[in-house]
Amino acid sequence: MNTQARRIQGIYITLMLGNTLAASFIWGINTLFLLDAGLSNLEAFAANAFFTVGMVLFEVPTGVVADTVGRRASYLLGTVTLSVTTALYYLMWQISAPFWAWAVVSALLGLGFTFFSGAVEAWLVDALHFAGYEGSLEAVFGRGQMVSGVAMLGGSVAGGVIAQATTLGVPFLFRAGVLVAMFVVAYVLMKDLGFTPDRSTSTGRVVRGIWSASIEHGLRNPPVRWVMLAAPFTSGVSFYTFYALQPYLLELYGDPDAYSIAGLAAAVVAGAQVVGGYLAPHFRRLVHKRTTALIGGTLVSAVALGVLGLTEVFWVALALLVVWALIGSAEMPIRQAYLNDMIPSKQRATVLSFDSLMGNTGGVVIQPALGRAADVYSYGTSLALGGAIQLIAAPFLIGSRRQHSPADVAVTVPGSPAVTAPPPDEELQR
Template structure:
């Protein structure tokens, strides 16, 4: 196994998790309390992000498979760094160009971020799996998840501390961390196993990109299991967009934090994140000991069980009668998502050929973006017309088709 590639991949995941934790632990305080975004606007922010991903994901995935995964990842780092700097400077940008509202500046930032994410999505995993080999990837994916949880733990403290000084500081710090990570990859990320496909005589770059895209499309269409997972990611994306964008609003506006405790909203979100990470670390340790990630059937069965638990946890959170109930449900959703992610990633890479890996992974991300783009505004509209609780319930209902598909595949295999 390529130990150097494994170390670079683990540090990459650690750095990304640290930066994201710094920014997104207290982003609700910045978006909701400082910028005053409504539930519908929060969903529209996500919609713009995912629509950008939907438009560019396929193109940038093909770029990674055609010209190199390393170049794609590093480019994505610097583009996203710029987007987060802009997002943290929204108030200043609004003062410089007052004809553009703060909400529009947020949308512009998210569009740039989405463009950058498409260069990273799929390319980092494709690079890593090719460098170390499919047979060694699963255990490293599980280890990487532990690294990201540790990084997120550090990020929470930094986020809460910066947020108490100024609500926008976490985004500025996150943008700086992305830039530093980009420089690190420039110096240390080596690409030794990537094989660029031969360009037909007389063909130009567009012909080459088209050939790579068609290879990825044939890879998916020739495997029913990949087609099935493509559909699964659509529903998963629709459900996650509603939940991810509104759970903080549900706590702030409908559940409310205990008034008898003199704790700020930023600190509450930090404490919730810490508890989620500590429980997730324990769950990941148990999963690493008990689950054989090289056995595809065990991985698939685990995903079925975790999906059922996720539905139950989201519904429990939506109908929580008090803060204590909501907290337990919220922690359950977080832990389930943490354990599910590396299992899905492992299973997916076991079913993709190397030559089109980044393209296929990008197509999967594209279907996720399609679900979020289509489902996000619908879930947000329900929140505006009825309540955030109704939006969360809708998010749980959108997960039911995934459970049905998993169950059907398991019955066939048995």
């Protein structure tokens, strides 16, 4: 690897580390923070839903910014937007702001994250091609994911400890500070190499083209469509579970001020992200079809979530959380590989963005609904209901399986071309 390519990878790792560290400072205590600000469970999860609404609304427009203005510009706009909205969160907590203010600022937080999505990855690939890098992109992305997992683990635990030692608002100040530092780092180090902004096409035409491609190669492609239709149920429940576990673990632990315990939820998910990424190819080799792994994982994680909502023992709940998080993390690379193998190269980014929108749509509806269930009944009941909702995804995944797409039985071996599945008689033996 030449010196320039090594430097580009170093910048990418630094950006991933800083982004995840900044974000994760508040992941372990976000729900407790909103409840402490005077919001009900319904309002707290509705505020999270507005964050998801922001991501849905702004995903495509900010993608256009990255392609027409520049990836570096998009990243810098993201750091500014997130640091300002994070500071506004702290201010609203101080003054016990009304719900509508939380809704507006939460949507703007979603805007900030959409400036990041796709821009950093596109910047990396363009820059590495410019530098003449001939190695594996998977290796680079893998290192980035592992660094993100470690940063999330450290940031979420640190956020809980800081909140316990000070107040629930201080981790938000840490987050804003790290984002300001990342703006300086990106401004100095990040250059658009190998990329020339395309301003020849109007923004409206670009957006219409993205939408048409998403429909044609997404919802009109049966095996892809069924996977996308499953996304709102799995993603929506995952969004809710991640944040609901904070107060639920505290409730089971028996100490409402043990904020470091609340941070365990985010820490477990972070650790699962690292371990699940490592286990995914091993998990895949245990089954012949990718949809087998996806359907089985959906069912097992739904059952784990249901039992998690019913238990009254803290350590049992923590063990079930580990199971739920590991299965979800191990499933994700398999799902990504399955989708990517069914999407043409030229439309890949647009269809994957549309898939993300489908998942976020589930978060918009399911989060406040389950938050209301927590208000009326309990956190445990809402988590058990979440497990039941996740089961709805299984028939859609079965629908994708019935299309018999070649991608379902494809096996990619590192360092060699993709190979197809074994002969039918060997499949029967499995």
